[in-house]
Amino acid sequence: MTSLFEAAGLDAEAPRPLADRLRPQTLDEVVGQDHLLAGKGPIARMRSQGRLASLILWGPPGVGKTTIARLLAEDSDLEFEPLSAVFSGVADLKKAFERARARRQQGRGTLLFVDEIHRFNRAQQDGFLPVVEEGTVTLVGATTENPSFELNAALLSRCQVLVLKRLDDDGLDLLMQRAEAEMGRPLPLDAAARIALRSMADGDGRYMLNLVEEVFTFDQDFKVSADDLATLLNKRATAYDKDRDEHYNLISALHKSIRGSDPDAALYWFARMLEGGEDPLFLARRLVRMASEDIGLADPTGLMIANEAARTYERLGSPEGELALAHAVVHLATAAKSNAVYVAFKRAQRAAKATGSLMPPAHILNAPTALMKDQGYGKGYEYDHDAVGGVSGQDYFPDEMPDRPVFYEPTGNGREAAIGERLARWRKVRDDRRS
Template structure:
């Protein structure tokens, strides 16, 4: 198979980026994806069985999706036909399919690699179905987006989805070591700077090697520390797209950390979203929702603090107002939790739908006219403030509802613990009166 560098029209002797020079030449050299490539991993099993299914490789940038596809083609003796969904249209697809059919007629198979496959629209994705089904191509698509949301169900049913992981520190260290061997010398960085370099890469091997190549231009006799490295290299923004899956993943992590009473994790996810460029007012609204859904009257101040934090941000703006939101994050995470009101509300809505238009019991209806008095409106009503303990124990549900439902069941924590004690007494009183 033609080398990718040569296929771009460049001579082998031309200067090549470090990331290209270190591109793995075999699947065994791929870093950080052992869960797919070794042991009982799905690609390892396919190789052992001498077969290759159509695949969707899902993972963040710079983790080896293109490299794995290219090496799978070599390993399976298939022609590697690359396409980018960003730059290709229907005409390009048709030409690729025609070339694949010609190869098949000549006895050679094709691995059609489609980068950013999620960029193709539904109709274009449907175009792959016949050539995959008839075996004209083995499709390997690469995507950074969740295939469940971005790809047709019909296409997904014909492909195996494999998840590639962002590179951990061990994998990044392997790449740094290979770069040092390639360059014939050590990086001019102290230990702190090496740690900072890995952090800057954010799990992206290709980006790491670009940083490493830049670091090799530093004075080799004067090791650089972390502070100097930060000035010499630009740190890229963390992966975050407010309109895509990462947004929902992080807000879910924040919400669940608050629900799980972990202020440290909650602050971390809150900060991650701010660093990614999230609108603080979106976070403020979500904090108000958390206070209502997850805490409610177990700590009535939670909703007030969340609302006040939102108002503070509106008054102060960024960055000062963000501290008020952080205050609310910590308060909500450390508050006693209860979803009892949330559950009771959903039960009440369900019950209201089921029971239709039942009238309130006559004794709690006002009787402004003589006719209404004759109908029994208000008869037997007891004014709760006038009875001992301030609770009459009368029934306030429709008379047709013979089994009095219990909708609100307070938890035994926070302020709801004392509410629960009072409700137990009052419900016992009502049950006693109903029996009487």
């Protein structure tokens, strides 16, 4: 099989990067994707049945999307036609389709591999539909972004989406062992440094092999420690794109960790987002939202602390102000939780939309003019502070709403337990007055 290096027109005897030399030559050699390639995995089933559907391979960088596509072409006896959405336009697509049609007339099929397929706009994506439907090409698209958001529904309906996983420690270890076998010598790393190297790779096999190739240039007579490795190699920033999937994945993890009352997990995701370059003010705003949505009246101080943390960051900036945000993260995670006000507000919104423009009952309307008094405005109103217990029990809903809805149902968590007891007493006063 022709390597990517040779496909680029370079001499086969020229020096080749380690990652290219170790590129799998069969699907069985692909690391870390057994859920797709082995046993009852979808690609394994297709191979056993002698068929290949159009696919979208969705996964992080360096996990084998391009390699799997190339090997599938070879395994299915299809011509491999690669395109990159970054560098290709409509003209390139048309030429690729024409070549595929010409091959089809000669009895040979085409696997059209489109890297970064999400970079094509909607109209360009629609261009794939006829050639996929008529079988001119078997499309294999690769993307690092969520296909549900980035690809047309029509295109998705014609393809099977397969999710590739970031490589785990076992997979990265296997790549290190293959590299050592290829080079004929062990890596000059102690045990802790090998672990650190895996961590630096962050599940990216290609990046791991690039790091390994650099490590092989170190003095072979000395074992490098983890601390020395961090100095000798410039560790790349954590994989994080502030306007893409990873952004939403991590903020979801932070929010759910706080909602789930796990301060340690919440701090971890908070730190991950800061390390990835997230705007701390965005995090501050989200903490205020969490305090209102998930803590609520179970701990009213949560909203105050979240707001104060945001103001503290605005005054101090980074890195000093980040500690105030961390304070808020821990407080919210350890606070009593209630979404009762959030749920009540949604119920009230639905009721307001359904009932339209009903007027308040006359007795709670102000009557600044004689005409209004004649219309009954304010008649019979009782000043609640003068009532026994401070609650008159009057009805405050529109007269046209005979069934008095209950929107707010406090939980028994934190301070809402006492609120629930008060509301029960007050509702009894209202019920007794209506009966």
